[in-house]
Amino acid sequence: MKKKSRQFLETYLNNSSPTGFESSGQKIWLDYIKPWIDEYISDAYGTVVGVVNPKAQYKVVIEAHADEISWFVSYINEKGYISVTQNGGSDPQIAPAKRVNIYTDNGVVEGIFGWPAIHVRDKSNNGAPEVKKLFIDVGADSKEEVEKMGILPGCVVTFQDEMTTLNNEKWLVGRALDNRIGGFMIAETLRMIAESGKKLPFGLYVVNSVQEEVGLRGAQMISRRIRPDVAIVTDVTHDTQSPPYQALKASEGDIACGKGPVLTWGPAVQNNLLKMLVERAEEKQIPYQRAAASRSTGTDTDAFAYSDVGVPSALISLALKYMHTTVEMVAMEDVENVIKLMYEFVMGLKRGHDFRYIT
Numbered sequence: 547m548k549k550k551s552r553q554f555l556e557t558y559l560n561n562s563s564p565t566g567f568e569s570s571g572q573k574i575w576l577d578y579i580k581p582w583i584d585e586y587i588s589d590a591y592g593t594v595v596g597v598v599n600p601k602a603q604y605k606v607v608i609e610a611h612a613d614e615i616s617w618f619v620s621y622i623n624e625k626g627y628i629s630v631t632q633n634g635g636s637d638p639q640i641a642p643a644k645r646v647n648i649y650t651d652n653g654v655v656e657g658i659f660g661w662p663a664i665h666v667r668d669k670s671n672n673g674a675p676e677v678k679k680l681f682i683d684v685g686a687d688s689k690e691e692v693e694k695m696g697i698l699p700g701c702v703v704t705f706q707d708e709m710t711t712l713n714n715e716k717w718l719v720g721r722a723l724d725n726r727i728g729g730f731m732i733a734e735t736l737r738m739i740a741e742s743g744k745k746l747p748f749g750l751y752v753v754n755s756v757q758e759e760v761g762l763r764g765a766q767m768i769s770r771r772i773r774p775d776v777a778i779v780t781d782v783t784h785d786t787q788s789p790p791y792q793a794l795k796a797s798e799g800d801i802a803c804g805k806g807p808v809l810t811w812g813p814a815v816q817n818n819l820l821k822m823l824v825e826r827a828e829e830k831q832i833p834y835q836r837a838a839a840s841r842s843t844g845t846d847t848d849a850f851a852y853s854d855v856g857v858p859s860a861l862i863s864l865a866l867k868y869m870h871t872t873v874e875m876v877a878m879e880d881v882e883n884v885i886k887l888m889y890e891f892v893m894g895l896k897r898g899h900d901f902r903y904i905t
Contacts, residue, residue: 547878551737554578555730559709559720562647564616564702565634568592568756571612571726575754579733582740583752589771592756593764596736602749604897607777607857608735608888609765610728611758611846614721615870617641617703619648619682622693626686628657630703631677634759637870638675644872645706646682650696656706657684707872716878717803723866723874728780729754731864731881735888747897748775758846765849769857776819776858776901777850778888782876783808783837783863799837801865803877806832807884808863812839814851816858818901823860826890832883837863858901862887 547555558578563571572594576586583596592612615634622628628648642661647654660683661675682703686692707721718727736752751772755764758781769777785803786795801808809823827834842848843861851859864884867875 551734554733556709558730559722559726562616562649562704563612563614563722563726564704565613565757565759567616567649567702568612571729572754572756575612575729575733579736579752582736587768587771589764589767591764591767593768594754595768595772596752598736598739598750598752599746600749602747602897604748605751605772605774605776606748606892606895607751607753607772607774607850608732608892609753609755609777609779609846609850610732611725611755611764611781612729613756613759613764614704614724614726615759617646619697619699619701619703621699622689622697624689626684626688626692627660628682628684628692628697629678630680630682633702635870638677638680640871641680642675646703647706648682648684648697649702649704650698652696655684655695655697657682657703659683705872712875717875718878718881719873719875721872721874723876724782724869725758725780727782727864727876727881731780731885731888734885735892738885738889739892742893744893746892748895750892755846762846762849765846766853769850769853773853773855774850774857776895776899777847778823778860778862778891779845779847779850780862780864780884780888781845781847782866782869782874783810784869785865785867788867799835801835801837803865803867803875804879805865806834806880807887808835808837808865810837810839810843810847810861810863812843813841814839814843814848815860816851816901818903819858819860822895823862823887823891826894827887830886830890832887832890834887835865
């Protein structure tokens, strides 16, 4: 990996970009891609799009989402303990004993998710964490002291965590790889296209959407604004090799980190487009895996596919371990191959390609 790419990856992953508060991460991302685009679009909710050849009629999208799960302050009791509610699919099971940052108008306040000792917990359910049982301690003795720190209901909370690697950098580990690793991959695809020196025969829209974690909202908005002719979406999917996932292979597939990008078959995925991706992968000897979605994919693919005009859309997923934790984990080899597959698709696509089944 190039030094500049690695610096961007670390800065981007370590930044906090909770759902609804993605702007700081979006600025980092946009600053990185600016040398390779002709213009950019930003909408009112924070989705950012880097555009190459903006005057071209035929429009191609490659897309990821920028937001991460987090928490909101919901209540402060008289003793200064803070209750929370979820912002996206935050997992109460992993919260106890984690360090957190609380974002206020006065700046960041550090705190911890407190948790009772094993000796005193309810043994009937092993004291399993639930959202209603969670609380944050910021070292205050009263509600008034907490409020003086600037902490009020509605303040957003993220875990303190930073990117790391394992096993001689074969593995990348961190918070919010779902899905800022996607933002990294579409940015690197754009960089490779620019550095190839070849002029694209169509408009390329590199989309980093917001609010995916609460219902694909950013992609829904921007798909209607761009109205592309084709969309390639990248997101993460479950590696099913670790012990807790073994029983899920029948429903989630036999997916493994290190075995290449995951292509999904399902109603939201346009088959002619999917066939083209498979052909590119096989032609360029890029390993890939297969997955099936019974209805929607649960990703921004659905937002593009079912936008008001209906856009031929496909999903390239990155296998990931331990989703929605602070130790999400991906194989660097897979990251490189997802980038390569997107690059080869874009470079091989002809202007005006018609993906319809009946013409």
